[in-house]
Amino acid sequence: MAEENHQEELGRYFWRAGERIALAQLPDRFTVRMKRGIAQEKVARDYHATHRRRLRRQNLDEFAVDAEERDAVMERVRRGGDVEFASHVYAPTDEPQAKLYLTDQITVQFKPEASDDEIEAITTSLGLTLVKELRGVPRAYVFRVEPQATENPIKIANRLAGNDKVLLSEPNMAIASRSHYTPADTLFPDQWHLFNTGGPLLSTAGHIDAVHAWDLTRGERSVIVAVADDSCDLHHADFQGLGKIVAPRDFAGQDFEPLPELGDDNHGTACCGIAVAEETGTGVVGVAPGCALMPIRTSGIIDDTSIEDLCDWVIEHGASVMSCSWGVAARYFSLSARMRNALHRAATVGRGGRGCVVVFAAGNENRPVNGMVTETGWPNNQPSGPTRWLAGFAAHEDVIAVSASSSLATKSAYSNWGREIAVCAPSNNRAPRTYPQVTVPVAGRGVVTSDRVGPSGYSSTDYTHDFGGTSSACPTVAGVAALILSANPILTAQEVRSILQATADKILDHNPDPQLGNRFGTYNGAGHSQWFGFGRVNAFQAVTEALRRLEGAVRQTVRGSSSPALSIPDNDPDGTRDTIHIGDAGNVASIKVSVDISHAFIGDLRLTLTSPSGRQVVLHDRNGGSADNIRRSYDAASTPVLSALAGEPLHGDWMLWVQDLAASDLGTLLRWELEITIRAGTLVEVEEAPGAVIPDNNPLGLERTLNAPESGQIQDLQVSVDITHTYIGDLTVTLVSPTGTQAVLHNRSGGFQDNLVRSFRFTDTPSLQALRGQSSEGAWKLRVADLEAVDVGKLNRWGLKISR
Known part of the structure; x- marks a missing residue:
């Protein structure tokens, strides 16, 4: 168990310029170096992943998958024979928007007393091959981590950093450049x-x-x-x-x-x-x-x-x-x-x-x-x-x-x-x-x-x-x-x-x-x-x-398709309709609609997508003139009206309605597909700083209200309070949810201590557990009562962080 923990710890940091930098893995991303002749479309199709970007100089491709499937997909990719190298995508824990891409290179500088034989023995045992000597730096070399190596370059570099023959060991981490973009507009x-x-x-x-x-x-x-x-x-x-x-x-x-x-x-x-x-x-x-x-x-x-x-x-x-x-x-x-x-x-x-x-x-x-x-x-x-x-x-x-x-x-x-x-x-x-x-x-x-x-x-x-x-x-x-x-x-x-x-x-x-x-x-x-x-x-x-x-949000993509091969009635406003049933729950974050329609004059056609709730969006409205066939995808970038479906319930029947509104030309709805990203769990934060006096020796106490603006089931909850008081053993503090459920946060504990400044969470406040799964929307109340005479105080600030 100790060795497993050590292995895991080795992958949580890297060294750069003598500084140890803590790392986090992005939950839904990984990179691969594909073998010659393998196309990114094949990896995307075979492993149900979405291609995000190409790092040409590093010969890497970044893919996105559902977070809960990432490690399983990476394992299948590594076993599948299409790639030479696969890695997580990382970020510094204190700057999660700065993506770091791991390459297969490590720079190592050995101590002067390390012999050539010792260097060869150390590097060979770890599956490293010499790439080049680092010019101008004594006893420093760039190595490549070969496919037969049993650990990734970060862990190998950290093992080397702990070797008494090594001065420096750094993995080659790629990061996007920032150009500080300046428009060319003359003014x-x-x-x-x-x-x-x-x-x-x-x-x-x-x-x-x-x-x-x-x-x-x-x-x-x-x-x-x-x-x-x-x-x-x-x-x-x-x-x-x-x-x-x-x-x-x-x-x-x-x-x-x-x-x-x-x-x-x-x-x-x-x-x-x-x-x-x-x-x-x-x-x-x-x-x-x-x-x-x-x-x-x-x-x-x-x-x-x-x-x-x-x-x-x-x-x-x-x-x-x-x-x-x-x-x-x-x-x-x-x-x-x-x-x-x-x-x-x-x-x-x-x-x-x-x-x-x-x-x-x-x-x-x-x-x-x-x-x-x-x-x-x-x-x-x-x-x-x-x-x-x-x-x-x-x-x-x-x-x-x-x-x-x-x-x-x-x-x-x-x-x-x-x-x-x-x-x-x-x-x-x-x-x-x-x-x-x-x-x-x-x-x-x-x-x-x-x-x-x-x-x-x-x-x-x-x-x-x-x-x-x-x-x-x-x-x-x-x-x-x-x-x-x-x-x-x-x-x-x-x-x-x-x-x-x-x-x-x-x-x-x-x-x-x-x-x-x-x-x-x-x-x-x-x-x-x-x-x-x-x-x-x-x-x-x-x-x-x-x-x-956004990077911290775990999102899921669901897909559905239909191949109805339905004839489109000519010059008939009733048109033809086909449905795709989505069984997953959740709300739409974004949506892409792909259609394959055979038709000799697409200027006759109108395409309308209807959500399960009945909201309609027109995708194609008699444009394109005499062009043949519609074989394309519609998303919010190309078709901004699709953004109106954001927040719509996902579950139910999605309908594509195809109308031919002019005479002569005929066509067929061959196939259509939906790719819907489910809205991620979000964090709702509300707070106030009332600076309100707490009535002394009064069981009615002080009551304050915060409104959470959006519905959703509570997954986690943090309540922060900042109370000035000279004897917190006099105080009770109670949270009341929008449904009326009461959770006692503080009940006359702490004796003569001054001030109550802390956060209460599910993990350390059992009374809050009753709120898990309730709706977050509505009026949340905080009640603070002072039940003894003499000492006085005030509620400076309180707030909620609700994960849904």
């Missing part, structure tokens, strides 16, 4: 908010680090950003490209062309450009240039119906993110029940049940999103004295409210603020238009973005160099959210919010606000600033975290 150097290295009126802490994020993803067409605004000039070069525009809508003109019409319809084009301007080699580039755009022209007049129509459109047409750089023309505006419900539906029902990420600008009055200000200096003394401000849309609990920071990484003087601010993003700087008037200069650069084509825009050049306000900050955050979802499409809207907040940069501004004198540029104990929320968004860190969560 990109002026887009300081995306990346800058300093300059006049610029702080290197003022940008969102987009270029490093673009090394990981520049956005996927399957991720759709809806920008609801006054219009979008769809003729602009920045919005061209295959699949760029999805489901445009003009609610003002009651049509589907949200083009500028009024003389000042310029705002929306600029917002669209900031979020997703296409990389074209000229002009500007958006935060998420590879993502699709859903341009929506609003009417400019807000009521219950207009908000419902907007949210319904976004839900029905599969938008991933909705960016809204507007509010209402009133100091105090609370949302109606219908408005609140419409936004809640978009944020929870949208994107196939995972939620559309809803982003709103905080506003430009230098006032609280929701709070009181003593007003002075206004014309005619209106308003005057204590005045309540409320921006109802930005204050909605499902909305990501965005404030603005300047190019100098300070508060933009106009930006609204308050506890509702989630994050901030870079924008311009200017004095607010509210009173008392700011007479001192404020410094900062404007944002460069797309502009309405021609002389009617902000400028006559089709680009503006001075866009700003929280109107600019909002689509910047929307673009970062789109990059997050491009990297990890299985995240919920709440998870995207948590990533944006957790990875934001904590910029500081100790200066007083020049208008009101406030100093809100620092962060409280919960990490929140009234000016900056949880900080300025960092695109690179956010995408990195999204990928980390």
